[in-house]
Amino acid sequence: MNTEKTPSTEVVETPVPTQQPVYDVTETPEEFVITARIPGVDRSAVETVIDGDDLVITGKRTWKQPDNWKLLHEEIPAVDYRLVLRLDHRVNRDALKAHLTNGILTVMLPKAEAVKPRRIEISS
Amino acid sequence: MKLIRYNPSLLMDPIDSLADFREEMDRFFGHTFPAFRGATSPIWSTPCPINLYREEDRYVLRAEIPGFDKKDLTLEVVDGSLILSGHSHREDKSKKLEESSEARFTRTVPLPDEVDATAIKAEYTNGVLTVTLPKRPETKPRQIAIDVK
Numbered sequence: 001m002n003t004e005k006t007p008s009t010e011v012v013e014t015p016v017p018t019q020q021p022v023y024d025v026t027e028t029p030e031e032f033v034i035t036a037r038i039p040g041v042d043r044s045a046v047e048t049v050i051d052g053d054d055l056v057i058t059g060k061r062t063w064k065q066p067d068n069w070k071l072l073h074e075e076i077p078a079v080d081y082r083l084v085l086r087l088d089h090r091v092n093r094d095a096l097k098a099h100l101t102n103g104i105l106t107v108m109l110p111k112a113e114a115v116k117p118r119r120i121e122i123s124s
Numbered sequence: 125m126k127l128i129r130y131n132p133s134l135l136m137d138p139i140d141s142l143a144d145f146r147e148e149m150d151r152f153f154g155h156t157f158p159a160f161r162g163a164t165s166p167i168w169s170t171p172c173p174i175n176l177y178r179e180e181d182r183y184v185l186r187a188e189i190p191g192f193d194k195k196d197l198t199l200e201v202v203d204g205s206l207i208l209s210g211h212s213h214r215e216d217k218s219k220k221l222e223e224s225s226e227a228r229f230t231r232t233v234p235l236p237d238e239v240d241a242t243a244i245k246a247e248y249t250n251g252v253l254t255v256t257l258p259k260r261p262e263t264k265p266r267q268i269a270i271d272v273k
Contacts, residue, residue, distance in 0.1 A: 039188040039251030063252070065177065069184065075173035076188055103190025103251015 018082035021059070021105075025085075027100050032091065032109040038081045039103035048098045048107055050087070055096075057083040057105065090115045128263065172231040183239060183257040190251030191227055197248060199255065201241040206233045208253065 023036035034055075039047070041059035049056045059081040065071065086091065091109045098107045175183045187208055189197070196212040209230040235241070240260040247254050 021248040037190045039190040040186075042250060062250070063186075069179050071175065072178050072183075073174065076175045076186065095240070100250075102192060102248075103188070112235040 009120055018058075019079050019080060021057075021081045021083055023083055029111075031111055034085065034105075034107040035098050035110070036081070036083055036105045036107075037103060038100075038105050040076075041100070041103070041105075043100050046098075046100055046105060048096065048105075050096065051094050053087055055085045055095065055107070055109070057081070057085075057106070057107065148156045174231065174233065176233075181259050183236065183259070185233065185255040185257065187231065187253040187255070188251060189229060189253055192248070192251075194248050197253060199246050200243070201235070201244065204235055204237070206235050206244070206255065206257070207231070208233070208255075 021036040021038045023034060026033045026035075034057075038059040040061045040063055042062040045057075045060040045062050047058045049058075054117060061078065061080055065078070087109070090111055092112045094109065095110045098105060100106075133271070160206075172187050174185055174187045177186075185206070189210055190265050192210045192212050197210045200207045200209075207230065209228070210229040211226075213226045234259065238259045239257045243258045245256045
């Protein structure tokens with residue numbers, strides 16, 4: 001897939017039959033911010049893990065259809081979410097933060113000190 | 125004159141293709157011209173996929189519409205249809221990102237006749253709106269005793 005979002009991330013294909021959430025990556029001078037739409041996932045069912053060079057986000061749909069309910073119309077797949085993004089040297093992997101609000105997961109990836117903008121004093 | 129090859133796949137599911145195209149254009153403008161990011165989103169609505177279930181005495185509709193506050197959502201019954209809509213506009217509180225986000229959607233779902241429109245209930249959790257649509261009492265299956273004489 002060639003859907004490169006920013007220079008620092010790269011989509012890695014996943015063979016597992018899961019749903020890739022709609023997501024976005026934005027950049028500020030200090031950090032990269034990933035927002036992923038994972039409706040139907042409880043806070044306790046989200047996992048954000050760094051696996052090697054990959055940031056792996058998984059979310060299990062908490063709600064299950066009761067046995068005696070009949071499904072009449074379906075547009076929402078009954079699969080879990082999985083998003084894998086490749087991290088590069090610009091991300092400080094020890095300082096990752098995430099929060100979930102109304103089905104939107106926000107992951108903040110601070111930039112490594114070496115790539116943050118800095119002012120260099122000019123000595124006369 | 126330029127000839128364009130007929131592409132039947134575009135006609136397979138016009139709604140899906142349109143949504144894909146919309147997403148693609150949003151993405152294109154958002155990334156190529158970051159200043160357009162906020163400008164494109166209000167024009168295009170957020171998708172609102174739904175599932176509908178039937179139980180013995182009610183229907184249940186679940187709609188995935190993440191990113192809204194409860195107060196941004198509206199539910200109406202108009203002319204036998206349930207209209208779900210939402211509009212949210214927020215500035216980034218942290219001011220770290222120089223953008224604001226705006227999202228809106230509208231979805232109309234025709235209701236079965238047997239739904240009691242006065243007893244509809246809804247709740248919004250984890251970005252999912254769950255609407256409970258009870259059947260009118262007289263339409264619920266009931267057993268009629270037959271007197272044997």
